[in-house]
Every structure is written in C-alpha cells, then in structure tokens.
Amino acid sequence: MSEGGRFGDRRALEADDLAGPRLAKADAAQFPNRFETTATAAELHAEHGDLEPEASTGQQAIVAGRLVGKREMGKLTFAVLQDGTGRIQLLADASVLGGRYGEFGTLDLGDWVGASGEIVTTRKGELSVKADDFTLLAKSLREMPEKFHGVSDDEIRHRQRYLDLIANEEARGTVQIHSATLRALRESFWTRGFIEVETPALEYQASGALARPFRTHHNALDQDMHLRIALELPLKKLIVGGIDKVFEMGRVFRNEGVSPRHNPEFTMLEAYQAHADYRDMMELVESVVAEAAQAAAGSTQLTYQGKPIDFSTPWRRAPFMDLIAEHAGDGFDLDTELSELGANAEAIGIAVDPTWDEGKILAAVFERKAEEHLWDPTFVVDYPKSISPFSKVHRDDQRLVERFEAVAAGQEFVNAYSEINDPIEQRERFEAQAALRAGGDDEAHPIDESYLQALEYGMPPTGGLGIGVDRLVMILTDQASIREVILFPAMRPE
Numbered sequence: 001m002s003e004g005g006r007f008g009d010r011r012a013l014e015a016d017d018l019a020g021p022r023l024a025k026a027d028a029a030q031f032p033n034r035f036e037t038t039a040t041a042a043e044l045h046a047e048h049g050d051l052e053p054e055a056s057t058g059q060q061a062i063v064a065g066r067l068v069g070k071r072e073m074g075k076l077t078f079a080v081l082q083d084g085t086g087r088i089q090l091l092a093d094a095s096v097l098g099g100r101y102g103e104f105g106t107l108d109l110g111d112w113v114g115a116s117g118e119i120v121t122t123r124k125g126e127l128s129v130k131a132d133d134f135t136l137l138a139k140s141l142r143e144m145p146e147k148f149h150g151v152s153d154d155e156i157r158h159r160q161r162y163l164d165l166i167a168n169e170e171a172r173g174t175v176q177i178h179s180a181t182l183r184a185l186r187e188s189f190w191t192r193g194f195i196e197v198e199t200p201a202l203e204y205q206a207s208g209a210l211a212r213p214f215r216t217h218h219n220a221l222d223q224d225m226h227l228r229i230a231l232e233l234p235l236k237k238l239i240v241g242g243i244d245k246v247f248e249m250g251r252v253f254r255n256e257g258v259s260p261r262h263n264p265e266f267t268m269l270e271a272y273q274a275h276a277d278y279r280d281m282m283e284l285v286e287s288v289v290a291e292a293a294q295a296a297a298g299s300t301q302l303t304y305q306g307k308p309i310d311f312s313t314p315w316r317r318a319p320f321m322d323l324i325a326e327h328a329g330d331g332f333d334l335d336t337e338l339s340e341l342g343a344n345a346e347a348i349g350i351a352v353d354p355t356w357d358e359g360k361i362l363a364a365v366f367e368r369k370a371e372e373h374l375w376d377p378t379f380v381v382d383y384p385k386s387i388s389p390f391s392k393v394h395r396d397d398q399r400l401v402e403r404f405e406a407v408a409a410g411q412e413f414v415n416a417y418s419e420i421n422d423p424i425e426q427r428e429r430f431e432a433q434a435a436l437r438a439g440g441d442d443e444a445h446p447i448d449e450s451y452l453q454a455l456e457y458g459m460p461p462t463g464g465l466g467i468g469v470d471r472l473v474m475i476l477t478d479q480a481s482i483r484e485v486i487l488f489p490a491m492r493p494e
Helices: 043-050 094-105 152-159 162-166 171-192 230-241 278-298 320-329 338-347 358-374 423-436 449-453 469-476
Strands: 056-073 074-084 086-093 111-119 129-140 215-218 223-227 245-253 265-275 301-305 308-312 314-320 380-386 400-408 411-418 462-468
Touching: 043 056, 043 074, 043 086, 043 111, 043 278, 043 400, 056 129, 056 265, 056 423, 074 111, 074 171, 086 094, 086 111, 094 171, 111 223, 129 314, 152 162, 171 265, 171 469, 223 358, 230 245, 230 265, 230 449, 230 462, 245 462, 265 278, 265 469, 278 380, 278 400, 278 411, 278 462, 314 320, 320 358, 320 380, 338 358, 411 469, 423 449, 462 469
Parallel strands: 086 129, 314 380
Antiparallel strands: 056 074, 056 111, 074 086, 111 129, 215 223, 245 265, 265 462, 301 308, 380 400, 400 411, 411 462
C-alpha cells in the first residue's frame, strides 16, 4: 500500500499516474460545462417521503451528485447519490437503460453523476429515481475514503477538509450550523438598527487588542504593515463620525499558538453603540446569542460534551475578583504586593513572566482556577484596570474597569466594555501599555496616534462588544476543538 494508504500517495500525481484503470472505464473528455437539475435530494424526500413501497409516481426528476454507494443485483443496480442537501437512491434497471446499463456499471465511487428518471420507491420502500438516462459529470481519479464509512484520521480530515465533508455527515452539519449562526447574528444586529461595515484587514499599526500581530511589507509604498488583530478602533472612529450603531463580522489574525481553542486566523463580530455602557452590552449579548442558538441549533437548551448548557436569558453576572476568591483561595487580590502575588501564582503552577503586572497575574489565575467552573453562560464583570486599556474606569472602584467577558462551557467567547471616550485618559492608558512593551511584553498595546486624533474630535459614551464566532459555533455544534468549526485550520506543512 502506498504512503497515503487508501487515500492515495500524498505526492503530486504525475500524468502517467492518472492514465490508470479509473480513466479507462470512461472517456476522460466527459467533463461537461454544466448540468441542469430539477430537484435536490432533500426536496424529493420532503415531497415524496411518505410513499408506500413499490410506488410509481409518474413524475420525473433530474438530480445530480457524487456517487457514494453502489451494489449490483443481476440486472438491477442500486446507487446512492449525494448532493449538498442529502442522499437519494438511483435505481438503474437494464430493461430501462438498455445498452447503457453496462456503462452505468463502470461508474466508480466518487464520480459526479447526473441522472433523470421517474420518482419511485423500491420493494423495501426506498425513495429512488429510476434512471432512464445519466451523464458522467466529473471523474474521480482518486479512491474515496474508506468506502464513505468516514474519515477517522484527524490529520487528513483537517488538511483535506473536502474528504471530511464527503464522508462525514457531522462535518457537513457543522458547516450548515456555522452558516446559520453567521446569518442569525447578522439579522439580530440588523433588526436592532446596527449598520454593517467593512474595515481594512491590512493596517499600518496593529491595534485594538493585547496580541502579537503578523507583519508584512507593502512593496509599492515601501511600508511595513500588519494584519489586523481586532476590528475595534476603525469601528469606534465611525462612532466618532456619527454612525451610532455599527458592527462588522470579519477575520482577524493573531500570531499565537495553536490549541483546541486557538487558531491564528478566526472570525470576530464586533459591535459599538453610542450612548450605551457595558450593562447595555450585557443585555445585547445575551439576547443576540440566545437568538443565534435558537436559529442555528434549534434551541437555547443544548448539550455540550455530554453536559446540558442553557443559553436562555438572563445570564448570571459574577465579579472577576469574587470568582478568583471562590476558586483560587486567599492571596489573590488587588491589595496584594506584586512580588507576593507572583509567588502565590507560582505556587499553584502558573509560570509568571517577569514582565507581568498584577492584572496579568490575576488574569492567569482566573483562567487556571475559575474559568473551567463556569458552564452555563456567565458574565464575568469588573476586571483589573491594567489589562483593559480601552475600558472606562469603574464608577464605584477606581482599581477596576467596566468590562465583562462572557464565559460558557469553561471558555471565554465574548469581551465587552464601556469604552473610554476621554482622549487624555486613553493616551495615559496607551502610555502605560507602552511602558510594558518597553519592558519586554510584546503583546502590550502600542500608542495609536490615529485613534487618539479621532477621539479628540469627540466620541459619545459608547458600549462595545466582541464575539468570538468560532468559539460560539463550537458550543452550538458540540465540538471540543476549534479545528472542527474552522474549515481550513492552520497546520504545519506536511
């Protein structure tokens, strides 16, 4: 067996490799430009799914799809055709196809086939199209995975997603729910009067989040540039410009590691609303996420990794520092000296970076000790000031900011806050981040003069939020890894 096993040699196919038996069974020139159908598999099942066995409708259908199953019984061949909506059986009868019946027998699993015929049911009640004509639409030159019993090798599934989609119904279902989630989120914001926009993915300065960017170079301008790490600052410039409700759904890029929860390229939805604060954003988040769950998954009460999870509103609200005290114990509060705080964190197994301040240490403690205990959606509110460079200072505690993260199934999937709209305060926060950056923290935020200039023209009180769409879809589709919901995840070269 070759290096690729049943999947074929992973090396590039040479011309001689393609001139094998699979092509010998059919004319290699049979790759027509188009083929017009009259029905999908799903439509046929919806309209004729209640037919009795051995029924003849007298109605004709033209279908097309990939051949994923075939068995011969004398002068009859039963074939399974899979299109984008499901599967339908083709019934090939020698008495109907005549001399072309033998040609039908040369079709291979994986071939794309179009067929016309009467809509009938077999003796066992299987809904079928009794083929009176068929066309080879595209020849599959490689053997299909495990005779369509599924692709179990994760490396192959993620690297060759098309094989996963061909063989695994669950993978196709995940794509559909992902699409439905995007649509539902958009419609939720549209109906609330938000305007959808597009902002640049290529920026002169990566800003809007604490993350390491990807760098590139624009040759014509002889200018170093970055892929965006967030959608935030351009959208808030639009708030300055008078667009009071704005959102964007787009890809962002962070030069970080790969894990079950992280991919360097992922989908974010960010939204900003003038004259609102983080409490308004909580109400907005729990409403639109519940609507997305209902629309995409059919319910707000789901099961994730064997445990029930409930997205119905309202969600629990819990202070960040209270959760740390509950799950990490004593020695972790804002009054603890930095050296002692670091030592206490080291004692529970956290490798503390020398550049970290108290906010980063507390964030690491929260992620290690508290986050996994938050199963049903929970708003974790009121974060330390130093790790929230765009959040307004809390109106009741100057050491905190008006920020929340939404956590469900032990993972954060929303970040939101009352936005700083004082340009002087925002500059001070940037300068504090610049000091951390100078000390070696390459995820600290740079000073963004373009954004400060916009703030100096005046931005009203504003609430903002960011939803990690892929993490939300993970929960809605009961997937433990982000690789299952991103069609082409980042992987090392073969």
